Amino acid sequence: MTNTSxxxxxxxxxxxxxxxxxLYENARYYQHKNDAKPTVLDIFDFDSTLFMSPLxxxxxxxxxxxxxxxxxxxxxxxxxxxxxxxxxxxTKLQQxxxxxxxxxxxxxxxxxxxxxxxxxxxxLTGRRVHPFGKIITSMLEAKGLxxxxxxxxxxxxxxxxxxxxxxxxxxxxxxxxxxxxxFLLDVMQRxxxxxxxxxxxxxxxxxxxxxxxxDQLVAQGVLDSGKxxxxxxxxxxxxxxxxxxxxxxxIDEHNKRVDIRRLKTESIPEDVEDRHxxxxxxxxxxxxxxxxxxxxxxxxxxxxDKLLAQVESSVTSHTIQNAKRFPFVGxxxxxxxxxxxxxxxxxxxxxxxxxxxxxxxxLSIGEVSPDxxxxxxxxxxxxxxxxxxxxxxxxxxxxxxxxxxxKVQEGYRPIWTPSDEAPTIMSxxxxxxxxxDIDGDPPLQKTVRPRYTNYHQHRYNDKRHQQRSSRNRNNHxxxxxxxxxxxxxx
Numbered sequence: 001m002t003n004t005s006x007x008x009x010x011x012x013x014x015x016x017x018x019x020x021x022x023l024y025e026n027a028r029y030y031q032h033k034n035d036a037k038p039t040v041l042d043i044f045d046f047d048s049t050l051f052m053s054p055l056x057x058x059x060x061x062x063x064x065x066x067x068x069x070x071x072x073x074x075x076x077x078x079x080x081x082x083x084x085x086x087x088x089x090x091t092k093l094q095q096x097x098x099x100x101x102x103x104x105x106x107x108x109x110x111x112x113x114x115x116x117x118x119x120x121x122x123x124l125t126g127r128r129v130h131p132f133g134k135i136i137t138s139m140l141e142a143k144g145l146x147x148x149x150x151x152x153x154x155x156x157x158x159x160x161x162x163x164x165x166x167x168x169x170x171x172x173x174x175x176x177x178x179x180x181x182x183f184l185l186d187v188m189q190r191x192x193x194x195x196x197x198x199x200x201x202x203x204x205x206x207x208x209x210x211x212x213x214x215d216q217l218v219a220q221g222v223l224d225s226g227k228x229x230x231x232x233x234x235x236x237x238x239x240x241x242x243x244x245x246x247x248x249x250x251i252d253e254h255n256k257r258v259d260i261r262r263l264k265t266e267s268i269p270e271d272v273e274d275r276h277x278x279x280x281x282x283x284x285x286x287x288x289x290x291x292x293x294x295x296x297x298x299x300x301x302x303x304x305d306k307l308l309a310q311v312e313s314s315v316t317s318h319t320i321q322n323a324k325r326f327p328f329v330g331x332x333x334x335x336x337x338x339x340x341x342x343x344x345x346x347x348x349x350x351x352x353x354x355x356x357x358x359x360x361x362x363l364s365i366g367e368v369s370p371d372x373x374x375x376x377x378x379x380x381x382x383x384x385x386x387x388x389x390x391x392x393x394x395x396x397x398x399x400x401x402x403x404x405x406x407k408v409q410e411g412y413r414p415i416w417t418p419s420d421e422a423p424t425i426m427s428x429x430x431x432x433x434x435x436x437d438i439d440g441d442p443p444l445q446k447t448v449r450p451r452y453t454n455y456h457q458h459r460y461n462d463k464r465h466q467q468r469s470s471r472n473r474n475n476h477x478x479x480x481x482x483x484x485x486x487x488x489x490x
Contacts, residue, residue: 012182015172019154020186029120029148037193038120042113043184044147045231046125046136048202050110052101052236053085057403059243061291061437068247073277074254074286074438082131083246087238090138097142100325100401103233106200110145120191122149124183126176129154149187153179177209188222197226204230234370237403239327247436251286258285284440294433295336295348297358297394303426304331307362310424311373311398314365314416323373323399330374330398334406334433336389351385352430359383360394362424369411372400376412377426 024030047053056065056078071077078084087093087101113121123145127136129152140150155171173179188194197214201207207230214226238246260266261283268282299307307330312320339345360377368374374397379386386392395409404411418424438444 012186013172016182019172020183022154023149023151023183024190027149027151028146036117038118038191039193040116040119040196040198041184041187041191041194042110042119042121043124043197043199043201044106044110044113044122045199045201045203046123046127048103048233048235049200049231050103050106050123050145051098051139052103052233052401054087054238054243055235055403057237057240057243058293058406059240059435060247061435064247064288064436064438067277067281067286067438068250070277073281075250079126080128080131081250082135083250085132085135086246086249088242090135094138094142097144098139101236102143103231106231106233107143107145109200110147114146114148120148120187120194122151122187123147124149124151124180126153126179128152128156130156151183155179177206181213195224197223199226199228200231201228202231202233234401235403236401237405239402240329240332240405243402244436247288251288251438254281255285258283280444281440284442284444287439287441289437289439290434291437292338292340292349292432293435294334294338295352295389296332296334296431296433297428298332298431299330299426299428303428306424307375307396307426308398310362311365311375314418315373319367319373319415322371323367326372326399326401328399329402329405330396332431332433333394333396333428335391335394335430338432349432352432354430356385356430357427358386358430359425359427362418362426363393364414364418365416366412366414368397368400368404368408369413372404372408373398374400374408374412376414380425 044050056068060068067073068075068081069078071080075081075083087098110121110123113119123140125136133152136152137150140147153173153176155173173182184197197217199207199210199214201210207228210228214223214228217223218225237243258281266282268279336348338348340349359380361380363376363378365373365375374395377394377396379392379394395412397405397408400408
């Protein structure tokens with residue numbers, strides 16, 4: 001087999017070549033090149049594979065999520081926005097090596113790979129070099145993960161600052177899949193001793209595509225074998241307060257850009273992927289709008305102290321210390337969703353506004369799978385409104401991954417139960433829970449559509465319409481769908 005059989009990217013552009021060469025220049029493997037001839041190429045994805053990056057939760061509406069995701073709407077787009085990896089004080093996070101955010105099983109697999117001289121170990125991600133290069137490098141260094149190559153998607157190659165427009169540099173790669181395949185083929189061409197690829201990735205559609213691609217490389221004799229592991233791990237989630245602060249920060253930054261655009265009368269860019277989102281928000285300020293969504297129960301500081309004292313006297317210090325890697329999330333628990341447009345929803349709102357008390361008896365303290373602590377509590381029988389709520393038991397998360405806060409019942413395992421002679425009674429107060437939606441100034445029209453619901457279908461339909469119109473003009477006859485079904489050609 002010749003090396004040229006691995007060059008499946010013969011049409012690689014100059015921009016792609018320059019971008020990939022820059023990745024190699026900074027790679028530890030090529031800075032300390034020796035005579036090693038690795039035979040296995042191990043590839044580790046970053047988000048939700050090695051690192052459980054926070055995702056937006058139910059406290060943000062679908063509309064808000066969609067607009068934050070859209071590139072160029074009110075920001076660079078979630079996966080291109082440094083706010084998506086702004087998880088607190090970076091000094092403290094570095095000291096703790098971003099504890100509780102890592103997928104420990106995959107991290108250990110990466111460590112074994114790094115120590116194996118027969119393997120070339122790469123961290124390969126679609127996150128861009130700008131703005132994530134420094135922060136991801138700091139994360140890996142703090143965790144002691146010295147990958148042979150750390151490869152972030154190098155778009156844009158040249159960052160161009162033009163007023164307040166995002167992502168205005170040259171796009172060397174059309175998408176993450178194209179970048180990863182081009183990079184992998186190039187590594188194999190550089191290192192002809194590589195005969196096997198092993199990949200770790202969380203995205204199901206990427207796993208399927210890579211499996212098919214590797215099978216083709218094996219069939220062509222480029223590789224002897226390959227394997228793609230689909231990583232399914234619970235998302236870490238934002239701490240609720242931090243997630244809300246992140247949304248406020250994104251909106252504040254957008255509104256500052258709008259002020260500049262209005263002042264300078266900046267024109268709307270022409271060549272953007274989602275022009276609809278750009279036009280909608282180019283000179284429109286965003287407003288974060290709280291919307292009543294649930295009936296919750298909250299606990300006073302004294303009740304929380306009583307609860308934590310019970311926990312500390314009932315389970316081992318090791319169990320508590322392990323759980324405290326995660327934030328305390330048990331101060332506000334969802335009891336019932338609220339539809340404020342119904343009579344029942346209005347009754348729940350009145351119940352919350354009356355600040356009624358709900359008395360609970362602790363039944364057990366337990367572990368939350370895969371980690372964390374929670375307790376199981378029984379609503380006292382003498383509270384008649386509990387029947388209307390359909391609530392008899394409540395599971396209160398203490399310390400756990402924020403993304404699992406509302407799912408602790410699914411993975412709950414009791415490890416301590418109180419004696420019948422000394423029941424622990426605690427009380428909470430009804431309150432309202434909120435989700436956060438987005439509005440605009442001037443106000444948004446109801447016809448505004450988020451990018452990820454209708455935008456691509458709209459473009460697809462437009463394209464089909466253009467193709468059909470062109471065909472009809474060329475034929476000078478109306479299009480008849482029966483002609484195509486019968487196989488007739490005009």
